[in-house]
Amino acid sequence: MKATITDVAKRAGVSMKTVSRVLNNEPNVAENTRARVKAIADELRYSPNLAARGLATSKSYLIALMYDNPSPNYISHIQRGAIDACREAGYHLVVQPFSLGDLVSTDEKIRTVRRVMDRLPVDGVILTPPLSDNAAVLEVLEELNIKCVRVAPKNGGAQPFVGMDDETASYQMTQHLLNQGHKKIAFIRGHADHAATSLRHAGYMRAMQEAGLVVSENLIAQGDFSFESGAAAARKLLGGQTEDIPTAIFASNDDMAAAVISVAGQMGLNVPETLSVCGFDDTPLARVVWPALTTVRQPIYKMGHQAAKELVRRSDEQSEKGQILDFEIMLRDSVAKLK
């Protein structure tokens, strides 16, 4: 049988309430009492009954990670970070996927979200893209008065958020290509709905312009983050007039970069000797393709960690309205100096 607070109290010769104070690190407990209670709780392997505590405090000690069809890789890192933050605070993480994309009307979306949230007793939720900017979700959360943290949101808002500086990352990656002597650097854009798409594009443009280069229209291709769209973009970029053919292609995610490598191979171009390629995200794919992709590592784990930390923090702790986390440029084998 699991030990209860009463067991500990009896054994320590104090009241339940005192034990409760110790367990919750409340003040006004004599040091030796505190120590004794702690020792006995340990000995009995006591751990509080979450349901009872929740009933008394009207909290659930649960937070939710909500997502809608993200890449498994992304979600698994966020998840890992969030769980670690939860554990430190005695919380647990429940996962809650949505498929809001199938629904047309906002009204229907709201009803769907509400139906789920009505029976999901959580103290806070982490919203991952594209949910971070989903109006229906945001509205229901506000209506039900549930705290949330938005991961990599597109638009501003009253809620706290965590993110990274896509523009600067893209700028730096472009600079790296420039430093290797490349001038004809092409860029493949991602899905237009995605917050990161325009930021990454902007970073590339800024670096090119600062280098005094004119970005011809032929150097920009539109993709949608999928492998197939990357392949199409690559064919377009590499199939033009000789003078326009890029010596480097910066794809705005790894899937598209992998597609570029694949297409280049089919066209008889050597990567990186004839064509340098780089990606964005540092997915597992980046290390599996050949040559291994130079790419930007997003602080995904840390985003999850910080987001959860903000939600489970005790009210006396400092809160942070928004956090921009550091990225890292992973130099691998798909970029070479231009000869």
Next chain:
Amino acid sequence: MKATITDVAKRAGVSMKTVSRVLNNEPNVAENTRARVKAIADELRYSPNLAARGLATSKSYLIALMYDNPSPNYISHIQRGAIDACREAGYHLVVQPFSLGDLVSTDEKIRTVRRVMDRLPVDGVILTPPLSDNAAVLEVLEELNIKCVRVAPKNGGAQPFVGMDDETASYQMTQHLLNQGHKKIAFIRGHADHAATSLRHAGYMRAMQEAGLVVSENLIAQGDFSFESGAAAARKLLGGQTEDIPTAIFASNDDMAAAVISVAGQMGLNVPETLSVCGFDDTPLARVVWPALTTVRQPIYKMGHQAAKELVRRSDEQSEKGQILDFEIMLRDSVAKLK
């Protein structure tokens, strides 16, 4: 404010207990009472307080998905399946990763698992490989009297399980290659610790033997499921004497199969014209490599679904001791008829 059971009871002019009976589908409630209570509960958007219910029933309405360093893709499908089954039953899924690989002694593992499980109030857990066969985990669960379902376990045991028939899948895939006219079919084994490794190997051997073919030692290579090991295996298999060079390679997972395609490309071999390749698992990678991989789709979603279903089933429902789920052979572009 959220509605409580008392609100519903007052409004319906019945006692709390009757409302409770209706909500839990208990018998012995007059049909019209039942209907009225249901209608009012709906109207009030009432949903029970999990903590209170949990306190009264000493259940938590939570089940855990435990994993140790699996592929994100695998876990995300299992997770999705499990969540869907939970929702149907009013349960929620909490995720709990472990890193038991770093620990050496069994004792230490047991303590680690116990520390986590002591404060994880769940009604049951889903164990994914390699945890499905982890002695420490199994022991702690038994000690704490927590139900579990093992996903794709290696060894037998008293607990229910879900899995698939790796041997038959491998057998059928090999037959497919045979049907395409291949005779020199090589096989790349996976990590020796993994339950599936020997099963997949056995299926291959059975098909080869039934076809009356002698499997030369040169046709078998050892890998460990990683891309790198697959590349090494491919180099070994393709670099031998001419008469031993396979016309088809069956890699026992997709990562290794992707490596084979990559190596073949580097060696100037056309896939599938000169070399057919197939994999196992149907990861996203399989559709992203070129040519797209012929592979075996595991019923991962369904495994998660069934596992959770077994854990959340009401005690009056039928239980299943073990379930072998159907796989599917995905015919794509990496296998061709031998000319």
Next chain:
DNA sequence: GTTCATGTTGACAGCGCTGTCATTACTGGA
């Protein structure tokens, strides 16, 4: 009409914890 089985309902306690408030012990200052 009485008896019994069965169906329907409600009163009430109590799950394990924490919030509130009262009580006691102890300190330093007037």
Next chain:
DNA sequence: TCCAGTAATGACAGCGCTGTCAACATGAAC
């Protein structure tokens, strides 16, 4: 010396639900 202020502790109610058990209604069997 006495009192106020503060630290340390405990008694008790109650969070929202369900399990138990008792009460009552109904109808069949005798």
